[in-house]
Amino acid sequence: MFLSKYFKTQECSNHLGTVSINFRPVNESYGGMNVFVKQISRWLVDRGYRVVYELNPDVDIVLVAHPWLTHTDPYGFDDVQAFKRANPKVQVLLRINECDKRKKTMHMDQWLAQWESIADHTYFISQWLCDHHALNWFDKKRSHSCIYNGADPRIFHPVGGSTYDGFGPLRIVTHHWSDNPMKGYPDYQKLDSQIAAGDIKDVEFLVIGRWPADINWQVTKTHGSAHGKKLADLLRGCHVYLTGSHWEPCGMHHVEGIQCGLPVIYHRDGGGIVELARRYGIEYSDDLGSAIEQMRDSYETYRKTALNDPPRSGDEMCLRTIDIIQKMRVI
Template identity: 30%
Template sequence: MFPLFSPMLIYEWMLKLNFPKRKLGLRSILNLMGDGAAILAGQFTLFDLSIFHEFEPPPTGGGHQFLRALWKQAEAKGLCVENNTISRTTRACLFNSFNFRESRLVRLRRSSVLYVHRVDGPIDVYRGREDGVDKNIHAVNLKFAEKTIFQSQYSLQKHLELGMEFKNPVVIMNAADPDIFHSHGRAEFSRNRKTRLIASSWSDNVNKGAPVYQWLDEHLDWKRFEMTFVGRSPVVFKNIRMVPAVDSYRMAELFHEHDIYITASRNDPCSNSLIEALTCGMPAVYLKSGGHPEIVGGAGAGFDEVEELPGLLEQVTGQYEAFQSQISIPSIREVGEEYLKVLELIP
């Protein structure tokens, strides 16, 4: 008799489930065996919610951070959460954008599970090139989803403009993990010192704002301001302090040390970095693009042209307390409850 999860038993299950019998490479074989093991394990494990997403270790982008925070909120509600598997008791599956292995979801799919698709983008618009990513996401949505969660009204409307209608869409903004991002312990703001600016990006794509930050590097009054850039940039700055990508805890510390967050990312549907900065108590100066205006509301000032930035920075510095008082970001508890209601896991 074979051990419960022996390779031979997994192989026999693969044959019974009509896994492909064509000649396969090593990676495909390992994926198939992993899927077979997941199917077997699903007969014996007990979960409520499955999150299909390929998590990466920090420091990583905001999507990973948000889904980790959502996972914690689900567990706080007494729900058991699994990753990239579906057990016999799983009631709902949240699959994220295109950041998961579709073939695995096909093999593990159960008719009793509610499938909800979390969508951002349009990603090709965001990246500034046509790679067919959004068409693929739309096809996946039509294939699997019963409901869709967009992260901003901008994202939903932009997809509609591109002729893409998704299954039963709702809009739920992201939120930051309050155990990491909060306003407690902030450095006190003072007009008797330089105003401290900060920007960040985990990608060196020029649409993340590097040309704007380069303009600031060359034109900002450095007797009035100092600035830090955290993450990856295609530009090396002369006056802006550059810090390599850091984990969330260090990012929160840096937010606490600065006064105003600047984001110049273009067509960004729902910037987690912007949400985290606001949650840490910083007003923002932002490019009027993507979901930025929805997120910031009255807690900052928007620009269309880079030449507007010096005046806007002076304005926010001069009325700092008024802008700061307008920060209104939903908590992860509120956002988590909205997600769990859409997933039909809580009433």
């Protein structure tokens, strides 16, 4: 299926190559990987490539963005392995965005190692994730790179955002598509209780997305899953982004918050999150309340950093990925 079904673009008569992606993007909230596929698909077409979500004889590059099968995946490992054997000139680019440590699973690293065995180049979505896998199974002598996540700057930007002036409540926001407790929900629930008890004052907390079914929020404001402009508007309506996620390979949620101009409070054990977040905010471990008060006092400093030295956006993420694809095309 061609990209024209998802983006209204004029196809070029002469393509630089055909890239097949093993995940068909959906126009709804579906995590950071879906955000990546939508962005890279658009950029590939803009740079002269044809994008498909299937394996056919015209394919030059297989971009593996989703190393496990779901209802949105058109093909899996066995299909790619057989396709590559039948078409030796086909190159496989593997994007690694997962690890067992994140959700306390026991299968993901094994799947990734299997995929890597047929990859011509592997790229990790954070240096932390690369180092983590190198300690377990990945050989850094293999062709690889690290490209940090970025959000679409047409949508996630600070224009029209709220600013905390020291008066009124400090509005804190988080958002997650996953309801896994490792996303930080024990900390979010504790913050909700502290605000309700009056232990933390002049703070409003907004949770967007999904959360464990056993959580009954007391004073926290909630909003269902959102994406695109709706999500960005909700983020820009707040002052500070909070992520309590543990051992995140990289994440897209905090990136979207920072690109909207929000300073960030992040957990010390955030994994790949820490690489970016430490430039734009304050870490915490056990005492989230103290981090919030520190952010209240230092808000202007971190806000200016987010505005004057913003993180690399999704545009650069995509261009760096296309640079790799271009090199693979001329090998």
